[in-house]
Amino acid sequence: EAGVTQFPSHSVIEKGQTVTLRCDPISGHDNLYWYRRVMGKEIKFLLHFVKESKQDESGMPNNRFLAERTGGTYSTLKVQPAELEDSGVYFCASSQGIVDRGEKLFFGSGTQLSVL
């Protein structure tokens, strides 16, 4: 079974440019999460999809970030325009259900974004 796949693994862009990160969750997983780790600090929650709906986007930093999950399958996270402070590792994770039912959360290996 394929795991959570993220593309690209690394991205280097100039300040002001646009970048789109993609996440393919495990097939059949309704729940999809985005997290971000900035400069060795803690990993922070960005948002949570249930199928194609945004369940919780309270962690999105500002309106330069746009997440979509059309059709409830893969998700994209677009940053436009990118700023220096957006540099970090962006993780995607997916689960079939919720913690209470013993469901596990599976993480992708992340996208390292560097904004110069």
Added chain:
Amino acid sequence: AQSVTQLGSHVSVSEGALVLLRCNYSSSVPPYLFWYVQYPNQGLQLLLKYTTGATLVKGINGFEAEFKKSETSFHLTKPSAHMSDAAEYFCAVSPLRGTYKYIFGTGTRLKVLA
């Protein structure tokens, strides 16, 4: 505000020695608690979790952790370190039961010395 504190961003132990990685949390309600490990160029993998029941939780690769409510702690231990344990370890809480909206600690990088 809820938070997770991991004492020591870098910990070094000798091979065969005890591994102790500390995690303290603040939460207004008893949270679910997790430890994750990240090996180079890989995603985070679940080591163990505490939701309810027995406070001593055993995980994969010989790791275990004990939930101590009075100390608001969830320290991770392993009796004997192996070279393959070298990785970064993250403690996380899920204050909203039923979701994976984690609050993570800043991580502890474990180095195992031969």
